Amino acid sequence: MSAKQTKKKSATRAVKPRTKKPAATAVKEEKKIAAKLIPIYIMGKRYEVPEGLTIMKAMEYAGYILIRGCGCRGGTCGACGTVYRKPGDYKLQVALACQKTVEPDMYIAQIPFFPANRATYEFAGLTAAPEEVFKLYPELFRCVACNSCTKACPQGIEVMDAVSALKQGNIAGAAQLSFDCIQCGLCTSRCFGELAQYHMFQLARRTYGARIVPRAEHLAEMVKAVNEGRYDRFLDELKQAKEDELKKVYQEREVEPMAAGEDWKPKDTRYL
Amino acid sequence: MSLAYYPGCTLKTKARNLEEPAVASMEALGFKLDEIPRWNCCGAVYSLADDDLIHQVAPVRNLIRVKKQGKTELVTLCAFCLNSLKRANLLMRQDVEKRNTLNDFIDEGIDYSGEVKVVHLLEVLRDEVGWEALSQKVKLPLRGLKAAPYYGCTLLRPREIAIDDVENPTILGDFLKAVGASPVDFPESTRCCGSYQVVSSPGDIAEYARPILNSALSHGAEALVLTCPLCDYNLGRGQKELAKKQGGFREMPLLYFTQLLALALGLSPRVCHFDLNHGSPESLLKERNLLPQGESVQLIGGQQ
Numbered sequence: 319m320s321a322k323q324t325k326k327k328s329a330t331r332a333v334k335p336r337t338k339k340p341a342a343t344a345v346k347e348e349k350k351i352a353a354k355l356i357p358i359y360i361m362g363k364r365y366e367v368p369e370g371l372t373i374m375k376a377m378e379y380a381g382y383i384l385i386r387g388c389g390c391r392g393g394t395c396g397a398c399g400t401v402y403r404k405p406g407d408y409k410l411q412v413a414l415a416c417q418k419t420v421e422p423d424m425y426i427a428q429i430p431f432f433p434a435n436r437a438t439y440e441f442a443g444l445t446a447a448p449e450e451v452f453k454l455y456p457e458l459f460r461c462v463a464c465n466s467c468t469k470a471c472p473q474g475i476e477v478m479d480a481v482s483a484l485k486q487g488n489i490a491g492a493a494q495l496s497f498d499c500i501q502c503g504l505c506t507s508r509c510f511g512e513l514a515q516y517h518m519f520q521l522a523r524r525t526y527g528a529r530i531v532p533r534a535e536h537l538a539e540m541v542k543a544v545n546e547g548r549y550d551r552f553l554d555e556l557k558q559a560k561e562d563e564l565k566k567v568y569q570e571r572e573v574e575p576m577a578a579g580e581d582w583k584p585k586d587t588r589y590l
Numbered sequence: 591m592s593l594a595y596y597p598g599c600t601l602k603t604k605a606r607n608l609e610e611p612a613v614a615s616m617e618a619l620g621f622k623l624d625e626i627p628r629w630n631c632c633g634a635v636y637s638l639a640d641d642d643l644i645h646q647v648a649p650v651r652n653l654i655r656v657k658k659q660g661k662t663e664l665v666t667l668c669a670f671c672l673n674s675l676k677r678a679n680l681l682m683r684q685d686v687e688k689r690n691t692l693n694d695f696i697d698e699g700i701d702y703s704g705e706v707k708v709v710h711l712l713e714v715l716r717d718e719v720g721w722e723a724l725s726q727k728v729k730l731p732l733r734g735l736k737a738a739p740y741y742g743c744t745l746l747r748p749r750e751i752a753i754d755d756v757e758n759p760t761i762l763g764d765f766l767k768a769v770g771a772s773p774v775d776f777p778e779s780t781r782c783c784g785s786y787q788v789v790s791s792p793g794d795i796a797e798y799a800r801p802i803l804n805s806a807l808s809h810g811a812e813a814l815v816l817t818c819p820l821c822d823y824n825l826g827r828g829q830k831e832l833a834k835k836q837g838g839f840r841e842m843p844l845l846y847f848t849q850l851l852a853l854a855l856g857l858s859p860r861v862c863h864f865d866l867n868h869g870s871p872e873s874l875l876k877e878r879n880l881l882p883q884g885e886s887v888q889l890i891g892g893q894q
Contacts, residue, residue: 462648463631463648485599485631
């Protein structure tokens with residue numbers, strides 16, 4: 319959380335000086351920029367920005383200071399959902415502003431947030447029964463299969479198929495289909511049936527992970543062994559070791575090869 | 591032989607006792623019900639408003655995806671799904687203007703004009719397997735089982751999509767004969783169960799069920815045979831209400847035709863999921879020696 323905020327602030331600082339640069343410096347800098355300027359339209363206003371910039375950087379170049387609609391800048395946080403159209407094409411396009419590079423004559427609007435109600439539930443009390451999803455999100459059944467959600471997904475998820483899977487009680491299917499969801503909310507913004515797809519999918523993935531996928535038994539065994547002190551002696555040995563000794567042990571340690579099979583074991587099995 | 595098969599949402603949740611015996615039985619008959627890989631809701635209720643095209647999108651999208659796979663026939667099992675899909679298909683065949691609008695909007699990359707033939711599993715049994723051939727495959731004839739075939743509305747109405755004679759259907763009765771049961775004709779076999787009316791007036795559920803169940807009982811039926819999960823819900827809930835209201839009212843087992851098919855073909859009752867049935871069929875089936883010995887079946891009556 320704090321890392322994200324810091325990132326956002328530094329982005330803000332980077333933009334400010336550019337907007338306040340004296341004309342002379344701007345001209346000087348312009349010479350340095352090899353990139354061609356292309357026209358784009360941000361919320362209907364024309365700007366000329368260097369080609370090759372992402373939509374997000376182009377907005378900042380144009381003077382926008384982003385305090386929302388900007389998060390990880392790496393295509394995973396879902397904060398910068400963006401819609402755009404190009405002249406001569408009725409199709410609405412979608413993108414993440416931090417990932418998509420600008421194209422000439424794009425008409426751009428960011429949709430950093432779209433209202434969507436998340437059901438309140440005590441997860442510990444939920445089972446994997448499909449009816450749990452039906453009860454928490456009864457609007458699920460308002461889907462008319464228009465497929466606008468799928469078209470609006472910048473992650474290329476078959477959103478409508480995942481909604482259908484939920485209606486069919488196939489929670490595992492919905493969880494797997496929606497695995498790449500970054501909860502940007504663009505599907506929800508386009509939904510004819512007013513569904514909050516991404517919240518439903520989050521519930522499906524939680525249910526899938528906690529109730530459907532088999533538990534990792536070996537992990538519980540290992541945690542038990544650690545708690546019972548099976549490794550305490552080895553840790554104590556390391557703690558008491560002199561620096562030189564410690565360096566030697568570290569340098570001589572056996573590393574699992576990259577292509578090791580599942581049954582790989584180190585030569586020294588004392589610590590297993 | 592592989593048949594492109596559309597299950598429908600309810601068959602994957604509440605009505606697994608309709609689907610699973612069907613899939614197993616068809617396999618025993620040499621047909622694979624091959625579930626189409628991408629399907630969505632059938633639309634549930636066919637929209638009657640002339641300009642309400644958005645509610646045709648769901649059924650038509652399913653049909654387009656079937657066509658895209660190069661299939662020409664789609665088998666359905668739920669009577670409601672059959673109705674929505676077949677009526678939407680008819681619209682795509684007959685109304686050029688609406689067809690164009692829907693094709694344009696649905697945007698699946700190919701155009702559709704009703705090429706896929708939508709059929710019900712009963713039609714496959716009648717037309718592709720044949721009653722005679724079916725009866726020869728029966729291992730456990732359902733002898734002595736007085737079962738009333740209940741059609742409801744959606745297999746037969748409107749006339750244009752009916753799978754049998756609208757006024758005097760015999761397909762379900764013929765099926766029962768083929769599996770060795772004794773079909774009980776009764777005048778209310780095509781009367782509406784209340785359908786989705788019970789959503790807006792839940793208090794009426796018993797009144798919709800009353801004439802149907804009374805008629806079947808008074809004609810000597812000991813079980814009602816269904817094709818539709820909504821009929822099952824309404825009649826099952828309805829008879830519970832009636833039993834509460836009316837002392838001495840006898841609840842009768844409601845069975846899907848596919849469950850009887852599986853039993854007759856000698857398949858394990860486990861595939862029938864009788865635990866999902868209304869009106870506990872256990873004692874009746876045992877009485878008629880229709881549950882193979884040594885099979886442990888979990889039978890819980892009518893809890894939903």
